[in-house]
Amino acid sequence: MKIIDEFSKDGDIIRGKVLLQHIEGLNNNLEFEVVIYPQYPFKHNESETIKFVNKDLVHYNHVMKNGEICIHTLHSSKLKQKLIADFESLRAWVEKYYINKENDSHYEHIVIEEQPFEGVYYSYQFTDVEYFFTKGEFGVINLIPFSTGIYKGKGILNSLVKSFLPYTKGISIDSKWNNFYMNLEAKHYGLFLFLGDVPALYNRFAFSNWLEFKNCIPKEFLDLLNKHRLKSKKNKSTLLPIFFGYNIPNGKIHWISAIVKLNDMPIKAVPVKNDKGIKIKGKWEGQLLNKKITWAITIIGVGAIGSIVAKTLVKCGAKNIDLVDYDLKEPENICRSEYEFINGFCDKTDELVKILNETSPFVKVKYANEEYFSYIKALYKLRKVKSNYENFLNNYDIVFNCSADSDLMYVLDDLELNTDLINLSITNHAKDLVCAFYPNIYRFVQTQFISILDNDVDDLYNPTGCWSPTFKASYNDINLLVQYALKQINFIYQENKPKNNFTLSTTFENNLEIKLTRY
Template structure:
């Protein structure tokens, strides 16, 4: 029934000139069609396969496949001849077949007839290999240096971790630096200070190939003799193999670099087996006679490709980030409890590059449920643990936790003395933005009394996280106090009272707090990007609806 219906629908598609073959196999329906329409000189032939899931997708792929190996030189054709199409959803068999065949037609028009070139770069297709069940990955970022054709040298790396990948293990490495063998020029990858300062504990070599090492600039070379290295580099590899033959490691990475546009470089990484480099010696001859000398050449053997990923800032945050006006600021967060830790983590995930935070408090187990800390880390300084957490999220953020009483013993003690007050103001103006999440009215008063040429924000929540108040300097102290005392209905009776001699704290879940904070940060991003005016605001929950009130 299903087979006959599919056959009938395909036969009715206007530009299907011939349905040459269609048959039901054990799991698939397979067939062959000729496509012809205005603009084509002759019919184009395609094999097709329809899986059992059709018209639903299979994982992230369409469950109908069109192929012709003769078209692999064209864009969006895989090495086995499969045409890459991505189409819209339909649960109707007839509608979905119409959509998918029209997508094939659109591919023919765009890439076969018009030979369009996409503006976005498509990476070379690489089938990574595992070695004894292990996969290797190498994560790099852009450098501020250029590379020259046939340049080669050493690569310094830091071991990150071992994880699981498919059915085996994966070993992850961070690329720190490329060093030109001839000029000794160091070309460092752009990472945060924490990652740049990781211990170098693994090395490799690189060769800059200029052009992609690939067939049709799409499919990476499969064998070593497809590559063309300079004789200097081949001799360098031969000497290197001798030097490291007794290494404790079994594998050695070779980075092959090439330009993907005028400014960007990508690296593919192959894995060499120590003691079995893909090299051979060839006797040199003059007039057919051996000279007694040898030259190094590549053998005709399979290349084992590893995983390589570009984690430069623009790619790491390519799926979304805050505006540059916010991410480029030097930020200080005062108080990293529930609100402060959520703000810090969100800013890091949204591309902020420089965040310091200060808190004198200790993280206890009961802090975990509504903040960004982890139970596994036990009892620790909040600043110590948050610094560790943020470091593990982004390789492009310089974060520093300050376990300090600066705002308690220094600012509160000396803010009225002119000389010390000026020093305090100079200290704070090191930052572009200070976010006060301390809920300390005394500190808010002191900060508001200073003369600052930076942005200072106070963010605080009412009990049960019913309202979030956000105020900008120089109108923080009076605005926040007025909201809590005269405007908002802040419940000061139903507070959480910890065991022992503790100060009571507001009640609210992680979900309650995070909802308010994320909406506030979204608005702040728009304010700093210039979309909204820099006005104080309150986010208020009214009958399960959130309302933003601007002042």
């Protein structure tokens, strides 16, 4: 590797350019613009904060539309070690995808540039049908609006696809939802067109304007679209969703959707996914954390572990909980957490606030300031910022970090805190859980995961998309260990025991056994 443009600061960002050469099989040297963000060597949420960009490589695998190479490397708090790992990852990308032109065994979604339509997001949930679509087939889709929420900070309307009505066949093809959903009224409709082929540039970037569809859409479908346009001529604001179906390698069908205003045709991409009263005494003053039940608690990271912790605390009587997470809840990742399908696409914190309020009429639950957690990795060494962050966390009596974010773990351990900070992490397949108390969190957790526990990172779950793989585990696997850990934490507080770190490990020799190891 050779530096061809010296690295220099551009505001808070560092920019430079490198040349990759002398790699076996590489006939032409490759230039990459390098962009380093202030959080480096830490990630920003789950995104790497070093970018390698070459817009001429956009047609290769794992390259974003702006030419950014898609890489994911392991956590390291050491700058030199992380730089070496990231440049080695770039070299590995060149060898695997540029030189050898390899294809991944798991399917990845095409990239859709999601946008709100007139300030609102729309999502549509599909499931299987007993029908074989043929190329060029089109018709009407019946839609059930079933929930609203907040998605990326804006409103979202979630709908289910109830049935397909092919234009010339006079039949209704029902989706395989259960009776609860199928008995709901279909109040809206859309049009569908089964393309067969993927409507995407390089099979990765979804078409974003009508001209890209010009060789895909038959005249008969355009005639149908025009017929609906003429019907709605008096109402210029009539919205019509259009769904384009295509085959994917495993024999299944995927759909993407676009919203059009019938008298104005821009495409906007959308994501395709009680009279007695309740007495407080006895019923809602639970035993968990005993007399500390009125403590102010915040939970950082409300995925599988965090959402289970939050709901358990509320069911056991916690009354003041703040939630922190930047992520979105999608219907396909609800099976191991406390989220619900009926709420559709939405921000995790928005839905969990709703769920916790529905769980207890006495809890005060809200979002904490997520901005602290987004930018602290870049700014935590600045004395004033660090002090503000410490004061923010010290307003709570207990902080649960369930984020599985090693970078954030490192930063939190470096703060001067008066609050009780508890970190909960699990290994792949949820064979083990690690509970660590501040100020001995980061090093302890890293040692457990790297040197002591059996954490098989070669067998992670690859989601349908180009992002970091995640652990394999069911709701039962995770909940078993989280509930055991909360019971042990409760015991520590109730009996005023030393806050020693511990691990929980499961074995299945003759029967299920859970071993608790204190440190």
